[in-house]
Amino acid sequence: MAALSLELSTLGQLPTHTLAAAGHRLNVDVPGRKWQQIEAFASRLSFATPPTHWLDWCSGKGHLGRRLLQTGQQLTCLEHDPALVLSGQALSQRHHLHALHVEQDVLATSTASLLNCDHTPVALHACGDLHVRLIQLASAVGCKQLAVSPCCYNRISRSDYQPMSSVAARSVLQLNLDDLLLPMSETVTAGARVRRQRDTSMARRLGFDLLQRQLRGVDEYLPTPSLPTTWLDKPFSEYCHHLAAFKELSTIGPQDWSAVETAGWQRLAQVRNLELLRGLFRRPLELWLVLDRALFLSEQGYAVRLGTFCETPLTPRNLLVLAERT
Ligand SMILES: C[S@@+](CC[C@H](N)C(=O)[O-])C[C@H]1O[C@@H](n2cnc3c(N)ncnc32)[C@H](O)[C@@H]1O
Structure with missing residues (x-):
């Protein structure tokens, strides 16, 4: 079973590309580990069409969006915590970056009007329903590309797992909230x-x-x-x-x-x-869940790449889904 678990967990690293150097002191207010995750995530983003407008989904203070923002591009950050929105705004101003920080509950119906097909949404560690909502909305409005690193699969409003793709919907696997907690039970970060x-x-x-x-x-x-x-x-x-x-x-x-x-x-x-x-079921289950997201995007007409964006010790939630409409 251990060998099978290992086999089912095998996944390649997404290729890196050279990232433009970060702006002067852009990382001063970012905890070290978070900054490394951002750098690793950002260095995996390569799209056939260069992004024109980044949408940092559940952005916190918007550190990821600011790291990605290059001259000539726009940035919108969506976050529901007013304190984080304010801090994000202050940081963007301090770094002379033109970013729009919007206080928004991404689960609210009104969020649909904030997305358009010119956005390149990015989500680093957006929990359960939050990243599912992004995948659904972005594919519905026709975003050309998006990048999602899922987290906390159990943070959903339902008591059981609702598959996204038609392939997973046909599966006999029924998952409850306890099952969905399993992928998060790894404690590599504890000393x-x-x-x-x-x-x-x-x-x-x-x-x-x-x-x-x-x-x-x-x-x-x-x-x-x-x-x-x-x-x-x-x-x-x-x-x-x-x-x-x-x-x-x-x-x-x-x-x-x-x-x-x-x-x-x-x-x-x-x-x-x-x-x-x-x-032994932890990583295969996580991959199953992420593949469900990838398959859904594929069913919506996206070419999807799935791989890791960093090593496990930096964060065990190291899977990244890159989707592009061809
Ligand atoms: C795990 S953090 C990730 C933040 C950031 N992407 C990062 O990697 O540092 C999740 C973020 O989602 C925000 N959030 C939670 N529920 C939300 C909602 N319903 N709408 C918008 N943002 C939400 C939280 O306030 C938090 O900033």
Whole structure:
């Protein structure tokens, strides 16, 4: 299964092209990792017809749009957060770039009137419904080209996945919100310390879970709230006493605390092993979802290229769909 998962996940990098140098200090207000993602994304955009009007979709402060903007081109940024729109405007002014920052909920009906066929829409990490909406609107108004890097496939208004392409619609695969969360469960960006904290927290919860089943005399999982990381500094027995009090459970009698704690770590190992199996479906599922978008665009008359725009450590959401009407 691991070999099959790897085979199904194989995807080439999109070719790079030389990008005009960024304007002076254009990156000063952009977090380092975000700037690298923008550079990688921008360097993959090559279209047969040079863009005349960039449309940065769910632009945040519009960093991507500004990076792409060249002399003679226009830029419109759509973003619904007023604070980001204001900051974006201020940044564009500071860099003497002529950009239009529009406060807009892209899911609103009125968005259709803001798009026209001369736009080249770009979306870097637009969540679920947001990038789906772009793909639908851009193909409906006849944009000649667009570039979309999808993100957060589970952020949709429905409780199940609605395929975009007719090919996916015919598939027997039915996906719910939990399934759609799977592609995002990769945590390459977490450091060793955070991973250790997560492990300890989960092992303790699993140890406590054994204890609460015994205390309640009910062999069922009892949800516990997320706890501050400082709770991990308490001795395990104290942690359990506080959590039991929090859940208003009966008093804990004498326990072999080290045995309960060890059992928690053993259960963590089992959980991690199950996650390994689940993890084999992660990237193939993400590719399936992105291929659905690519196939939809292809059905709308676009020539589509799909590949990665950067390595996984820079961002695990590194897939890019490039579509051009021939
Ligand atoms: C993950 S961020 C990506 C921002 C930017 N493209 C980037 O890569 O830095 C998603 C952006 O979508 C915006 N957003 C969320 N819902 C939106 C909506 N309904 N309409 C417009 N923008 C929205 C958020 O405010 C946020 O700026």
